[in-house]
Amino acid sequence: MRTNAVIWHDRSSKIALIILWVARILFKPLLSLWPSNDFGIALLGRLSWLVDKLTRPPRAVHVTQTELGGVPGERIISPKPVDDPLEAATILYFHGGGFIFCGPSTHRQLCVQLALDSGAPVYSMDYRQVPAVPIAGSVQDAMNAYVALLEVAEDPTRIVVGGDSAGGYLAAKVAEIAARRGIQRPAAVIGYSPLLNLDLETHDPAYMAKDAYLPIKALGKIRPRWFAGEEAIEGEMNPVDADPSLFPPMFMCAAEYELTRPDVEIMTERLASAGRSVETHLWRGQIHAWPVLARAIPEAMELIGSSTRFARRVVTAVDDDKSA
Template identity: 35%
Template sequence: MMLRLMKMFGLAFVETTTERARRGPARPSWGFGFEWVVRFLRRDFAYVLDRPYPDVRAELDARPYSQKAVRRVKRMDDTLKGVPAVWFEPPGAASRGVVLYLHGGSYLFGSTRTHADLMARLALASGARVVGIDYRLAPEHRYPAQLEDALAAFDALIERGHAPGEIALAGDSAGGNLALVTQLALRDRGAQARCAALISPWLDLTASSASAIANDSTDYGTREGLLRQARDFAGATPLDDPRLSPLHARLEGLASLFIQVGDAERLHDEGQELARRAREVGVDVTLDVLRDMPHNGPVLADFHPEGARGTDALGAYLRARLSSSAAAATRPDAA
């Protein structure tokens, strides 16, 4: 595995050198190192498309990931109503607020191992305990298995004494999709989470927005690859079904949303459109557009200051929402 990764980094280095000599940086703020990383991710996505999903999952879990943030938090394994979970507790964590985190990976791969650094960063930035779950993955487990697991984890937190308003949902990419469809299901049940923070959410599985094509050169992944992965997740369910593509869902009555997208990513327009539609029906929406960033900017926080700013913005939003919930719960008239 390590030899293959080194080879891909080498090829990405050559491509980056050649392209920058020909036309300069792909985006104004992209230094050589950052563009090199994006080039590597493009190659890595192409490699993943040609591999069996169990092999991809095993390799991704075995890769060496940054431990800088993870070492600063307390990490604990758990199970939430049968769903494997991992807690990330920052120093001086708030006593009540919890972030239920749903990882990305096209619903086909990804885990609490691959996203540990991001969850630890979010815990440190928000001051709240973050719990990530290893929900079931497609194509072995198609919709609604992932939603069932997310709702089970939410219900487990309620059974442990957390009020719905003390829980925030968050997720990146497919996890952003899952955070939103979970919140929609909770709305319909009558007790939503305090808020939902969506990082580069995958909202339209048909990949029909203009940015899906326009930002091809500055994002990793391909539109065709995303469509293939979407079909492997959806099975016989149409890709534009609102249960899978919540951009088309009824948004009335949703609690506060934080939507973060990069202006260089393929999913940029989906996030913008969700913000527009949600505001039209009275939802409180914070839209954070990361300048020059490809997909999932906070994951690239070590390589670009805008990714780090995105992590801080997410943390500040969650801290404010969960703090206001705790304050309301302690008021004499809260009952």
């Protein structure tokens, strides 16, 4: 399968626009002032605990605690029988949060919707983050989880790796490192506003300042914590700089104004120029990583559906190649 498409979406629902302006007026100033020390990070880390306490377990799916390669997480299974190419697939998901906060609980609704749309089991991983480890440790956890999944997945050739923001970085790194190591590559990568470049300050500061709720100065404060210690990130530090031939088919999205959009577009162009399959959706009136708001805004549900349809086409193409 070869798809080289950038799709623009101009329509935004009223609820999405409300969320956009609430983020711009309330959350962005708050994040700008938030302390980047251990205390501030620890407070953010309590968000996952709070969400877990305040939300009810989803009824439409079966959620169990699990671990892959020593990395804890959740396994989400949809009881709905699905007779399509994704039935034997597995989705490995990494949450976003700037490598400092969030977890499976904050991204549960998104992963539940992925399970319902695909019919595939979804593994949502609780990888280590700052200050416990720098980004290199998060990458190591992601790879340990992927290697372990290769052993237990129903079909290791049908593993789809996904993530949003920092989790999108990890998903891209898993694909890159798997190719470098010469092990089974993921069938596809899904990146919702993926962070593909850790050097965001290289982009136009006037554009970067337009992100609805992520202040570029706050990221600049936390950035030294990403690289604490001497452990180097395996492979390229920035996935956008890696050899495009290392990547499987990729599905990506970005909001019109957000920090990750420049590199999503650069990555799309490089993949397409190298003849790789890529589908990218750019959407006006959204905030960074809006698919996390699954069931809250229609655009999130639409994009999740588009990503699972992309994965379905990829798996179908692999099956056609096998039978040819």
